[in-house]
Amino acid sequence: MKRIITPKRDIYFYSSASVGGFEEGEGPLGEYFDIIDKTDFFGQNTYELAEGEMARICLNTALSKGSVSHKDISFIVAGDLQNQCVATSLSLSDFNIPLIGIYGACSTATEAILLSCSLLNNSDDSSFCASLTSSHNSAAERQFRTPLEYGCQRQPSAQWTSTSAGAFILSKKKGNINAKITSFMIGKPIDSSIKDGANMGGAMAFAAADTVISYFNESGEDPDSFDHIVTGDLGEVGSLILEDILKDKVPGAEKIHKDCGLLLYDSSKKDCHSGASGAGTSASVLSSYFLPLFNKRKIKKILFLSTGALMSPSSILQGTDIFGIAPLIKIERE
Amino acid sequence: MKRIITPKRDIYFYSSASVGGFEEGEGPLGEYFDIIDKTDFFGQNTYELAEGEMARICLNTALSKGSVSHKDISFIVAGDLQNQCVATSLSLSDFNIPLIGIYGACSTATEAILLSCSLLNNSDDSSFCASLTSSHNSAAERQFRTPLEYGCQRQPSAQWTSTSAGAFILSKKKGNINAKITSFMIGKPIDSSIKDGANMGGAMAFAAADTVISYFNESGEDPDSFDHIVTGDLGEVGSLILEDILKDKVPGAEKIHKDCGLLLYDSSKKDCHSGASGAGTSASVLSSYFLPLFNKRKIKKILFLSTGALMSPSSILQGTDIFGIAPLIKIERE
Numbered sequence: 301m302k303r304i305i306t307p308k309r310d311i312y313f314y315s316s317a318s319v320g321g322f323e324e325g326e327g328p329l330g331e332y333f334d335i336i337d338k339t340d341f342f343g344q345n346t347y348e349l350a351e352g353e354m355a356r357i358c359l360n361t362a363l364s365k366g367s368v369s370h371k372d373i374s375f376i377v378a379g380d381l382q383n384q385c386v387a388t389s390l391s392l393s394d395f396n397i398p399l400i401g402i403y404g405a406c407s408t409a410t411e412a413i414l415l416s417c418s419l420l421n422n423s424d425d426s427s428f429c430a431s432l433t434s435s436h437n438s439a440a441e442r443q444f445r446t447p448l449e450y451g452c453q454r455q456p457s458a459q460w461t462s463t464s465a466g467a468f469i470l471s472k473k474k475g476n477i478n479a480k481i482t483s484f485m486i487g488k489p490i491d492s493s494i495k496d497g498a499n500m501g502g503a504m505a506f507a508a509a510d511t512v513i514s515y516f517n518e519s520g521e522d523p524d525s526f527d528h529i530v531t532g533d534l535g536e537v538g539s540l541i542l543e544d545i546l547k548d549k550v551p552g553a554e555k556i557h558k559d560c561g562l563l564l565y566d567s568s569k570k571d572c573h574s575g576a577s578g579a580g581t582s583a584s585v586l587s588s589y590f591l592p593l594f595n596k597r598k599i600k601k602i603l604f605l606s607t608g609a610l611m612s613p614s615s616i617l618q619g620t621d622i623f624g625i626a627p628l629i630k631i632e633r634e
Numbered sequence: 635m636k637r638i639i640t641p642k643r644d645i646y647f648y649s650s651a652s653v654g655g656f657e658e659g660e661g662p663l664g665e666y667f668d669i670i671d672k673t674d675f676f677g678q679n680t681y682e683l684a685e686g687e688m689a690r691i692c693l694n695t696a697l698s699k700g701s702v703s704h705k706d707i708s709f710i711v712a713g714d715l716q717n718q719c720v721a722t723s724l725s726l727s728d729f730n731i732p733l734i735g736i737y738g739a740c741s742t743a744t745e746a747i748l749l750s751c752s753l754l755n756n757s758d759d760s761s762f763c764a765s766l767t768s769s770h771n772s773a774a775e776r777q778f779r780t781p782l783e784y785g786c787q788r789q790p791s792a793q794w795t796s797t798s799a800g801a802f803i804l805s806k807k808k809g810n811i812n813a814k815i816t817s818f819m820i821g822k823p824i825d826s827s828i829k830d831g832a833n834m835g836g837a838m839a840f841a842a843a844d845t846v847i848s849y850f851n852e853s854g855e856d857p858d859s860f861d862h863i864v865t866g867d868l869g870e871v872g873s874l875i876l877e878d879i880l881k882d883k884v885p886g887a888e889k890i891h892k893d894c895g896l897l898l899y900d901s902s903k904k905d906c907h908s909g910a911s912g913a914g915t916s917a918s919v920l921s922s923y924f925l926p927l928f929n930k931r932k933i934k935k936i937l938f939l940s941t942g943a944l945m946s947p948s949s950i951l952q953g954t955d956i957f958g959i960a961p962l963i964k965i966e967r968e
Contacts, residue, residue, distance in 0.1 A: 374635060386954070389944040400820060418755075419749075489727075610719075615682065615720045623727070
C-alpha cells in the first residue's frame with residue numbers, strides 16, 4: 301500500500317521562529333535562535349508554566365516575523381512532552397485559535413506540520429495555519445526521570461531534553477521562506493524491543509530506518525538528489541544504528557544524514573551524553589538552522605523526519621517495550 | 635473567519651466497534667456494546683496494559699465487522715488519557731499501521747475522526763483508515779486522582795471515567811453503516827476559569843457552547859433540522875450549563891441536546907455522580923448507540939461534539955485554569 305501522500309497543493313513555510321534556554325544559547329546554533337532566555341524560566345515560577353510561556357513567545361515571534369495576525373490563523377496543530385500536553389494549552393491562552401492537540405513524543409514537530417498540510421488542503425477559506433512544538437529540560441526531567449535535586453548519574457546513551465520551542469506559520473502562499481512541503485509520510489510505530497528509557501536513540505532508530513527505506517522504495521528517488529536526510533533526535537547512538545542500516549538498504553542515504561540532536565549542542569563543551577532530545581529539538585533546529593539554508597540557496601531538497609520514543613514513566617517501570625515512530629515531510633526550494 | 639470545513643468527499647463510517655468493562659456492561663447501553671469484560675482486566679495484569687488490550691480488541695472487532703484486513707488500513711488516528719498515550723502504542727503492537735497520535739483529553743474521538751476525514755481526502759490511494767480511542771477507569775483514577783486503595787470520597791460534580799473503547803473504520807465508500815461525515819469544525823481551547831479537576835463538566839460546557847453557537851451562526855442552519863446535538867461527556871453539571879447558554883443563543887438547540895456521559899450509566903443504579911467521562915465514553919457511545927440509530931432509520935442528521943478538559947495532575951496542583959475544547963463533526967444518513 302502506498303504511504304507517501306502528496307497533497308493537492310504544496311504548503312509553504314510562510315514564517316517560523318525558534319526560542320531556547322541557556323544551554324541552547326551556548327550551543328553552536330545559539331546565534332541562529334530568535335530568542336534565548338538564559339534563566340530558562342521565561343518570567344514564570346514553575347518549569348511547567350515556563351514551557352507554556354516559551355511556546356507562547358515562540359508562536360508570537362513567528363507571527364510577527366511573518367506580519368501575520370493571530371486572527372488570520374485558522375487553526376494550530378500543537379503538542380509537547382508534558383503530561384496531557386498542558387504546555388500547549390497554556391501557550392494558547394492569549395490567542396483564540398482552534399487547536400488540534402497531538403502527541404508524538406519527539407516526533408511531534410513533523411506530525412504537526414504534516415497534519416497542517418492536510419487540513420489546509422481541505423479548507424478553501426484558510427489562508428494560514430500554525431504548528432507549534434516545545435519541550436523543557438527541567439519539566440521533562442522531573443516528570444520522566446528523577447527529581448532534579450536527586451542529582452542522578454546519567455547513562456552514556458541518555459539524551460538531554462532541550463529547552464526549546466519551534467513555531468511555523470504555514471500557508472498556500474509564499475512568505476518569508478523559500479521552502480515548501482511537497483509530500484509527507486505518516487510514521488509506523490515500530491517495536492524496538494528496547495525497554496531502557498535511557499536509550500531512546502536506539503529505540504527510535506528502527507522507526508527512522510523504516511520510514512526512510514519505505515520512502516525511497518516507494519518514490520524510486522535517488523538519495524543523491526537530496527541535500528540532507530534530517531532526523532529529529534536520534535543522538536549519537538541512534539544515528540550510528542540508522543546509518544548502519546541505511547548503508548545496506550539505501551546506499552548513499554547514510555552519507556547525507558544529519559541529526560538535530562547532534563547539531564544543537566557542542567559535545568566538547570557540554571556533557572550532553574548521546575545528544576539532544578525533546579519535542580522542541582527538531583522544531584527549533586528546523587526553524588533556526590535548516591529553513592534559513594533554503595533562503596541562502598545552500599540547500600534545495602531535504603527529507604525531514606522528527607523521531608519519537610513512545611513510552612511513559614509507568615510503561616518503563618512496567619517493563620513495556622518502547623515503540624519508535626518517525627513521520628516524514630519532504631521540503632523543497634521553489 | 636470561517637471555521638466549518640467541508641471536505642471534498644464525504645467520509646463514511648464503514649464499520650465500528652465498542653468494548654467496555656463491568657460498569658459499562660451493567661448500564662443501559664450494555665446490551666449494545668460488542669464486547670464486555672466484566673473483570674475490567676482483559677487478560678492483563680495491570681490496568682495500563684488492560685487499556686491497551688481493550689483498545690486492540692476494539693480495533694480488531696471493528697475490522698472484523700467490516701470484513702476489512704488491517705493490511706488495508708492506510709493509517710490510524712488514535713489517542714487515550716494515559717500519560718504519553720501509551721495505551722494507544724500498546725494497542726497497535728500487533729498491527730503494522732502508520733499512526734497519527736493525538737491528545738485531546740475526552741475530545742479525542744471527534745478529533746481523531748475529523749483528522750481521518752482530512753487525511754483520507756488528501757490521499758487518492760487510501761481506501762480505509764481507522765480512528766481509535768480508549769480510557770480505563772482504574773488507570774485514570776490512579777494517574778489523575780488518588781490511588782484506588784485510598785478510597786477517596788468524590789465530589790458531587792465529579793465524573794466517572796469509563797472503561798471503554800470505540801473504534802471506527804472510515805472510508806470514501808459505504809460499508810455497514812448508513813452514516814457519513816459531511817463537515818467538521820476544529821475546537822477552540824476556551825478558558826473556563828475553573829481550577830477544580832472535579833468539575834470537568836463545568837470546564838467543558840463553555841467550549842461546547844462556543845462550538846455549537848459558532849456552527850449555527852456560520853452555517854445558518856436551523857437546529858430543528860437536526861435530530862440531536864450530542865456532546866461527549868459534559869455530565870449533569872456541564873449539560874445544565876450548556877443547555878442554559880443554548881436556550882438564549884441558539885433557541886431550540888437545547889431541546890435536542892443529548893450527552894454521552896448521561897447515557898452510559900443508569901444513575902439510579904450506579905452512583906456515578908455527575909455522569910460518565912473519559913476519552914472512551916463518546917467513542918463507545920457513538921459506536922454502540924448513535925450509529926445503529928442511523929441504520930435503523932431512527933435518526934437522519936446529528937452534530938457530534940466530544941468534549942475535553944485540558945489539564946494534568948500537576949496543572950491542577952499548580953492552580954492553573956482548565957481549558958475546555960470541543961471539536962465537532964456533522965453526521966448524516968445518505
